[in-house]
Amino acid sequence: MVDLLRLRSGDTRWRIGMIHGPNMPFLGQRDPKHYGSIDPEQLDARVAEIADWLGVDLTESIWTNEEGDILTWIHTRHQDFDAILINPAGLTFFGESTRRALEETGLPVVEVHFASPRLKPQSVFEPSVLGTIKGFHKHSYTATLVALVASLDDGDFFPPARYQARIDAGLSNPPGQGRPLRL
Secondary structure (H helix, E strand, O other), rough: OHHHHHHHHOOOOEEEEEOOOOOOHHHHOOHHHHHOOOOOHHHHHHHHHHHHHHOOOOEEEEOOOOOOHHHHHHHHHHHHEEEEEEOOOHHOOOHOOOHHHHHHHHOOOOEEEOOOOOOOOOOHHHHHHOOOHHHHHHHHHHHHHHHHHHHHHHHOOOOOOOHHHHHHHHOOOOOOOEEEOOO
């Protein structure tokens, strides 16, 4: 096994929130060609394990088919996170309310997808996220988490102006500062 901690340039124990949008709660029951056989509990456990290997916390995960539940979660929980990982699923092309809510938190957000949507318009989230990783099934989450944590650790990459406002308000810690890495 690769020592994922060696990939890190910082030691902050970042707090990551994770959103799974419409249709994702049926993971494990959907077409295995596109989504594999992993179910929601297994995916959360896998991401939490990878987060721990990286020395960060998967603080909370929400699985829902309702955009209103996602909006409420973002508005009431965003202060508990340093970044958010989102699989918008059924909201990918129509989730403007969710995109705006995420953008207004000022948090770094990364978009992840199991499959590569083909012949579709651009994701509505694309203008507001750091990046998107898709098409690698459950491994998309591993790649997304590694890229997100490396970006959070990189003082030259972060903080962008909107993230700096959270640091100034005491809601987040600057890269390399704050909660020490617990091994």
